[in-house]
Amino acid sequence: MAMSNFLCPTAPLRLSHRPFIHSSPFSLNHQSLLTLTHLSTNPVKPRRLLTTQSKGDDSVDVPDRLIAAVCYFYPFFDGIQYGKYVITQFTAIQALINPLVPAIRVFKSFPFNGFLVFLTLYFGVVRNQNFSRYVRFNTMQVIVLDVLLIFPDLLERSFNPRDGLGLDVLMSLDSTVFLFLLVCLIYASSSCLLGQVPRLPIVAEAADRQVP
Template identity: 75%
Template structure:
């Protein structure tokens, strides 16, 4: 995006009379009005070019228009879809949660239909959105938050693979861990997507600082 600086054009030089006048009479000064000519710089308040500069710069901060809000809100579905299996205990036990995510079942089914879908979505979001300066910082920050949130799912996945009890206290711990992870993803989805739709900047715990370091 090109930024136009209204002060980039060279100012008009001072117009001075070539002859030197030593008289201080008013009549003599009136004959040479160019002696008092001062360069008029553009009014910064009413200069439309300067207003364009501020509008262009606003695209790079945390403000967002309609399309930016929608793209950012959709990105938070990625970690939720990727970790929805952690809700197998909560969904079956609590009917309100099942009703809440019922409309998402077709999209979740499509996302889970191919094992590499999660990895392909990760590459797309990171290289096409986060590393693309054509997107505003608002979109890139929210996308990076969703990516970092999905990367954190590696830890409960490793723990579940190495420690997979069938019953007893171990099973209760696994159920508690899975339910906590799922509820955290659900809260992040609701908070992140709703904040983006309203034009707010959501900062998720744990992942916000990591996203800031990745988005310049």
């Protein structure tokens, strides 16, 4: 309401039979009282601006992130031989692989290391309820991904050309497998370190069925 309506001397004074109600801006009507009562009994909880969530909408602990991220090196080390053509052609990939060479040599030093790691991950982690589902799901994805390496290995053993078109096809197949493993390693490990759930194609559905 404009101030002139209150200060104008010529404005006629009208009386009404309604009781006087104080109209100060600090007065509270019935609706305002209800609102304040609701706010006092239901305090607003502060929102978390940054949240790290797993598949079950629970925050992922740092140890779980590290364990899940490290597990994805297993199929990459197990299939490193498929990169023999790509690594020799691209210096950028050589620079990326060089820091991992000591660990790869240790992994490849004993023929049964891969099988022992497989048993350890499956029975020691996936079937161990002491680990969270986040860790067990990612470990199961690692195991399924490693099992899939059986198919290119069988194909390479049965089809081993020395030259010509057959060799070109084999080089393309090996390079594709290696690049797929490299992308899975980078994507999955990075997602785990951020507390996210990496879902690899084909592999994720199989892991879901195995991990309740």
